[in-house]
Amino acid sequence: MTHPVPADDPSRRQFLQTVATGTALATVPDSHVGGQPPAGPPVRAADGVTVALSVNGKPQALxxxxxxxxxxxxxxxxxxxxxKKGCDHGQCGACTVLVNGRRANSCLTLAVLHPKADVTTVEGLAKGDELHPLQAAFVKNDAFQCGYCTPGQLCSATALLSEVKAGCVSHATADVSKPFAMADLSDDEIRERMSGNLCRCGAYPNIVAAIREVAGGAK
Structure with a gap:
C-alpha cells in the first residue's frame, strides 16, 4: 500500500542539495559571504637585514x-x-655561482647566510674585455646553443678546474688512494664533475671538449 506524498514535502534530491549548501556556507567565514574579504590584522612585511659581502671583487652592503x-x-x-633562474629547485644548475671559490646553487641558499663571503658570478670571470679561458673555449667549441645554462656551466667548470688542481677526486675516479692530477681528467671525469649542470639543448659533447681544452693547457 502506498501513501501519497504531500505537495509541500521536499524530495530526497532537494533535501540533499539544501544540506550541502548549508554545510558549505557554515565552513565559510561570515566576512566571505557576499564576496567580502575576511577581517584580520594586516600582514606585516619582514624587517630588512643588512647583508655585507663581496661580489665580483666589489664590496656590497644591501x-x-x-x-x-x-x-x-x-x-x-x-x-x-x-x-639565471631555471628550475628554482637546485636541480638544473643554471644559477651556479662561486661562493668563496666553491660552486653553489644560488637559488637554494639565503643571502643572509653568506656574510663577508666572496661571490663570483659569470660577470666576474672575464678581466675587462679579455675573456676567461673557459669563456673563449666555449665560444671556440660551440659549447652552447640557447645560452641559458651557459653562465652556470662556466662557473661550475671554473670550480671544476680549481678542484682538480687541489687534487680532489670524484665518483668517477678509479684510484682514490692518490691525489688527483690534471693529467687524469678524462671525459668521464668531466661529465661526472659537471653532472649537476643540465643543458636542455644537449651541447654536452662540446662542453666537455671546451673544458678538456682548457684543462690541457692548465698549469
Whole structure:
C-alpha cells in the first residue's frame, strides 16, 4: 500500500542539495559571504637585514628581506642577470655561482647566510674585455646553443678546474688512494664533475671538449 506524498514535502534530491549548501556556507567565514574579504590584522612585511659581502671583487652592503635568496639578491638587487633562474629547485644548475671559490646553487641558499663571503658570478670571470679561458673555449667549441645554462656551466667548470688542481677526486675516479692530477681528467671525469649542470639543448659533447681544452693547457 502506498501513501501519497504531500505537495509541500521536499524530495530526497532537494533535501540533499539544501544540506550541502548549508554545510558549505557554515565552513565559510561570515566576512566571505557576499564576496567580502575576511577581517584580520594586516600582514606585516619582514624587517630588512643588512647583508655585507663581496661580489665580483666589489664590496656590497644591501638591506634585504631575510628570506631573499642569493640568486634574487644578485638579479633583483644588484642587477647581475647573467646568473639565471631555471628550475628554482637546485636541480638544473643554471644559477651556479662561486661562493668563496666553491660552486653553489644560488637559488637554494639565503643571502643572509653568506656574510663577508666572496661571490663570483659569470660577470666576474672575464678581466675587462679579455675573456676567461673557459669563456673563449666555449665560444671556440660551440659549447652552447640557447645560452641559458651557459653562465652556470662556466662557473661550475671554473670550480671544476680549481678542484682538480687541489687534487680532489670524484665518483668517477678509479684510484682514490692518490691525489688527483690534471693529467687524469678524462671525459668521464668531466661529465661526472659537471653532472649537476643540465643543458636542455644537449651541447654536452662540446662542453666537455671546451673544458678538456682548457684543462690541457692548465698549469
Amino acid at each position: 638591506s634585504v628581506d631575510p628570506r631573499t635568496t642569493l640568486l634574487d639578491l644578485l638579479r633583483e638587487h644588484l642587477h647581475l642577470t647573467g646568473t
